[in-house]
Amino acid sequence: xxxxxxxxxxxxxxxxxRDLTDVSLRRVLEPAGGLYMAESAKVLVRALDAGHQPRSVxxxxxxxxxxxxxxxxxxxxxxxVVPAAVAETLTGYAVHRGLLAAMHRPELPSVAAVLAGxxxxxxxxxxxxHTNVGAMFRGAAGLGADAVLVGPRCADPLYRRSVRVSxxxxxxxxxxxxxxxxxxxxxxxAEGFRLAALALADDAVSLxxxxxxxxxxxxxxxxxEGDGLGRRALAAADTIVTIPMAGGVDSLNVAAAxxxxxxxxxxxx
Numbered sequence: 066x067x068x069x070x071x072x073x074x075x076x077x078x079x080x081x082x083r084d085l086t087d088v089s090l091r092r093v094l095e096p097a098g099g100l101y102m103a104e105s106a107k108v109l110v111r112a113l114d115a116g117h118q119p120r121s122v123x124x125x126x127x128x129x130x131x132x133x134x135x136x137x138x139x140x141x142x143x144x145x146v147v148p149a150a151v152a153e154t155l156t157g158y159a160v161h162r163g164l165l166a167a168m169h170r171p172e173l174p175s176v177a178a179v180l181a182g183x184x185x186x187x188x189x190x191x192x193x194x195h196t197n198v199g200a201m202f203r204g205a206a207g208l209g210a211d212a213v214l215v216g217p218r219c220a221d222p223l224y225r226r227s228v229r230v231s232x233x234x235x236x237x238x239x240x241x242x243x244x245x246x247x248x249x250x251x252x253x254x255a256e257g258f259r260l261a262a263l264a265l266a267d268d269a270v271s272l273x274x275x276x277x278x279x280x281x282x283x284x285x286x287x288x289x290e291g292d293g294l295g296r297r298a299l300a301a302a303d304t305i306v307t308i309p310m311a312g313g314v315d316s317l318n319v320a321a322a323x324x325x326x327x328x329x330x331x332x333x334x
Contacts, residue, residue, distance in 0.1 A: 101223035111233030183211035199230025200320035206234035250301030262302035269307040
């Protein structure tokens with residue numbers, strides 16, 4: 066393991082870790098630079114298990130042994146050991162979870178490859194909140210969704226907050242990006258999926274009724290926080306489905322709604 070101790074937060078070797086709290090900056094730099102951030106040992110383990118390759122690791126001295134155990138025989142990954150104050154200066158927050166790793170972003174698979182053998186798929190359309198994206202991946206992993214497809218403007222599943230909230234399940238659940246509507250609907254339908262849009266509409270089918278006799282392959286579509294699915298996405302859907310509600314509440318947070326619908330539509334073995 067290549068251990069490099071650094072005391073200067075302006076050291077150019079730490080550039081990947083600088084200003085992580087600037088969301089708009091990271092949205093531009095991470096995909097274009099081919100990087101994402103893995104935070105905590107648990108997340109790094111899942112990333113490594115998925116075959117992802119680290120470019121470097123940032124760690125404080127007290128967690129160095131843990132990093133050595135994770136990296137094993139890798140000697141081509143620089144491990145930057147910094148004081149806590151340097152880590153906080155770099156990232157803008159106290160790094161409590163032991164480590165950050167700058168990871169090479171893998172090439173996304175094709176939609177056909179992700180859907181091969183899948184029966185339950187989540188489609189995230191224009192969901193811009195990274196916390197919700199991470200929570201939906203965690204729900205997908207825990208409730209048996211086979212894959213997640215994200216629209217062109219959906220928040221990045223490999224953004225640091227999404228990865229952390231997902232508890233690393235973004236590396237467990239197959240995912241890729243869809244094209245724009247209506248092409249996205251044509252792609253899913255060609256793979257044999259029934260498109261079920263989770264939305265409020267006068268002609269919506271109750272989730273209870275839809276789940277009582279579901280199609281063999283279902284793509285469950287969910288839209289942006291607040292506005293819901295857009296007009297083109299709704300036009301592409303085969304069925305509009307709504308969750309029966311009580312207490313004068315008409316809808317749930319998008320991640321909660323996804324979890325409820327996935328549980329209702331789970332495939333019984």
